[in-house]
Amino acid sequence: MESRYIPTEQALALPCRRYRIAGQYALRLQLLPGERLSVMTQDGEQGCDLLALDQCNQAVTSTLGIEMQPSAALTRSQLDQSNRAAERLSTQFDSWQIDTDLLEQGGHVPGSWLPLELSRPMDSEPLTLVMVAPGKDMTVSEQSPASELNVTHWHLPNHPLELPEPLAEPINEIHIPHSSARTYQVKAGEWIQIIDVAGKQSSDFIAFDKAALDQGEELTMDAAATRTLAGSVMPQPGLFSRFADQRLQPMLEVVQDTVGRHDSFMLACTPKFYEDSGYFGHISCTENFNRELAAYNVAPRAGWPAINFFFNTYVEPCGTLSADEPWSRPGDYVLLRAKRDLVCASSACPDDIDPANGWTPTDIHVRIYSAEHEFPRAIANRITPEELPRMTFQTAFHRRTSALTKRFVEYRGYWLPSEFEGWGRRAEYLACRERVAVMDLTPLRKFEVVGPDAERLMQYALTRNVRRLSVGEIAYSAACHETGGMLDDGTLFRMGEQAFRWICGDAYSGTWLRELATRQGYQVSVRESTQQLHNLAIQGPHSRELLSQLVWNAETQPSVAQLGWFHFMIGRLGGADGVPLMVSRTGYTGELGFEVWCHPDHGERLWDAVWKAGQPYGLAPLGLDALDMLRIEAGLVFADHEFCPETNPFEAGIGFTVPMKTKEEDFVGREAMARQAPESRHKLMGLVIDSTELVSHGDQIFHGRFPVGGVTSATQSPLLKQSIALCRLAPDFAKPGTPLEVGRLDGQQKRLPAEVVALPFYDKERTRVRS
Secondary structure, X not given: OOHHHOOHHHHHOXXXXXXXXXXXXXXXXXXXXXXXXXXXXXXXXXXXXXXXXXXXXXXXXXXXXXXXXXXXXXXXXXHOOOOHHHHHHHHHHHHOOOOXXXXXXXXXXXXXXXXXXXXXXXXXXXXXXXXXXXXXXXXXXXXXXXXXXXXXXXXXXXXXXXXXXXXXXXXXXXXXXXXXXXXXXXXXXXXXXXXXXXXXXXXXXXXXXHHHHHOOOOXXXXXXXXXXXXXXOOOOXXXXXXXXXXXXXEEEEEEEEOOOOOEEEEEOOOHHHHHHOOOOOOOOXXXXXXXXXXXXXXXXXXXXXXXXXXXXXXXXXXXXXXXXXXXXXXXXXXXXXXXXXXXXEEEEOOOOOOHHHOOOOOOEEEEEEOOOOOOOOEEEEXXXXXXXXXXXXXXXXXXXXXXXXXXXXXXXXXXXXXXXXXXXXXXXXXXXXXXXXXXXXXXXXXXXXXXXXXXXXXXXHEOOOHHHOOOOEEEEEEEEOOOOOEEXXXXXXXEEOOEEEEEEOOXXXXXXXXXXXXXXXXXXXXXXXXXXXXXXXXXXXXXXXXXXXXXXXXXXOOOOOOOOOOEEEEEEEOOOOOOEEEEEOOOOOOOOEXXXXXXXHHHHHHHHHXXXXXXXXXXXXXXXXXXXXXXXXXXXXXXXXXXXXXOOOXXXXXXXXXXXXXXXXXXXXXXXXXXXXXXXXXXXXXXXXXXXXXXXXOOEEEEOOEEEXXXXXXXXXXXXXEEEEEEEEOHHHOOOOOEEXXXXXXXXXXXXXXXXXXXXXXXXXXXXXXX
16 A cells, blocks of 8 residues: 555645554454554664454455565464463454454564554555564563553544444443533442543533432532542542532542543533623523433533543632643543443533533443443553543452452552551551561563663763663662652663663653664664563561562672672572562661562462462561551652752752762763852751651751751651651751741741651661671
8 A cells, every 4th residue: 555545745734533552462453544653662673563453354464565574473473472471362353353363464564664554545445454563571680571562543534433442342422512411310339431532622510319319309519518528629539529419418429531621510511601702692501401311310510520530620729710721632531430320411511611521522432331340440550741641550469459449549649558458658668677578569560671872871860870781780760850850760670781681760761761762873773661560579677588588690690698788689489480579678668678570470479479488477468558657767769849840859868879080981961060069058967856747758858947958758766756757958057956936837937846856767787788
């Protein structure tokens, strides 16, 4: 197929739909005459296996007229593995009723040949395209993960915009044309998916208790009750996800949300709103609701309190409510679950006089799913603003941790426990300080950096002197941009002479590393391996004894007992034939500790072994709340608290990661930091508060009437039996022993006396972590 059938300029003006193919997954699309499709690799390495089928389900891949290697052999290799990736892919092919033997007639496009461009002449037949991002499972010592592909599908102008694939088989579908509303009923336990068809379209939603409505009582969602019970201005998926009625009883639960930006609750748009704006007689959601609800004998109202899904409202610092275009994209949705039998009403808002619907009202679609289904909790995050949403993942250890607690929070795209039932943050903290504790730290992002210029890239990207690292050694480093502000921090593992593993907090780090490599002209591959490497932290005085029982090592590798601080080894669980592991002498608690890395398919086996072997040592699970207590006592920094892109490493308290005098090569941010006079830098210090009252991130610190710094993190220390804080202070007031005050309320009405101390609060010489 030649692109002359659809010139690029014309194709880019066509309506399009974008898709993501995760590593080891497949995507099926129909390509119609006159349409165009593009497949791109995120990292320049991941290839695409391609299978084209005609209307008789016969393979016609060879007729596409594009450069390919014969046979989709990598997909076949993945399917031949006895693992979960093979099962998932096989399930996808079975659901599409596609015989995997047809892969022999498919093709492979290497990552270096992408992007792939396909278009169909107007006089051709429709094709079904199956695209795979193939790859085998990656072991802990390998650096070749299967990564994602991005697909853009341009439709003809008159082609109806496709709805996203159903989450399951719907039992009812309700299409709501723009500027209208519809009512529908759901039973307790059923699921309601409200879909923004074309993007940037708001949808008001109201619900009535059906049993009460049958008795003539209008029992609906109540804003004040919901907010009060949630303890949050805007209820979100997770712990605070329920919408309650006037009797303080839950009516609905938010389970999935691909946007994260909604209004809960103002009124649905009203005739008065349009009249006050000069648009007399303009249709409104309130009037549409009144018309639809008349069949249920619901009295009309001048304005309906509603959840307005996809409406982009936000509160200014002065308290004013402002609005702008919705963030929602085509196919974005919210998934709700009914807690009782309900009568619901949804609108496709008619507002075309301001940005509320992107100036152009479009349709809304509702799907109802049976109560027999189960859908995981998930909210969306995006690494870059323009990409498709990424829904919250469960880690390889989720089934084990969720058996111990229901208290989970969304952390960097994953669900992690905040606290464990039967333990609590203090007991978890004490177990780590006195015995041993285990924690899921899978959300750490992992990037494989390999190639002839791998060392040059990391030497330029990080502040530490990477050239000094030996194979098997680890360095903690900051990563900065040109202003010297910190983009991230993390640990760099030297896997080989030109092979590194960068483990950090921010998923954007991979994009940034690839941008730097391109800018500098380096020959290097940067691929994300987070989905292939899940990890536990085993921390505490008995962590070495515990892991020494579990981890086998070859003669060429150090044992756990011999492993030095900030070094790693490759071993196996239980013996020479056990699960492959990587063990590093690292942690985030200020205690002796290790991190253990494995493929997610082996996660439960690793957890079970650690849990069983740890019982004689009094092993406890460790949640995020207890971890925060531990890392503050240890003086360890945290993103968006101690550092951000406007804070350089010296101001963040990790100036030791910037060897300005001994690192000869240039690195990003060096020039900006060199221009800064050391005497003028604000300093990260400790603060001991003469009170058990807890202070908070953002509280100002005063000397007399005027502020001289701010609290970055705070906790109540069981060790010191009082409140402590990490704080950034003006250099004139950063000397240990300086008396200061923490301002509460407005900063003036209430002051808590405090004293500046050097960090860390705990184990001043860091002898325990080095032991």
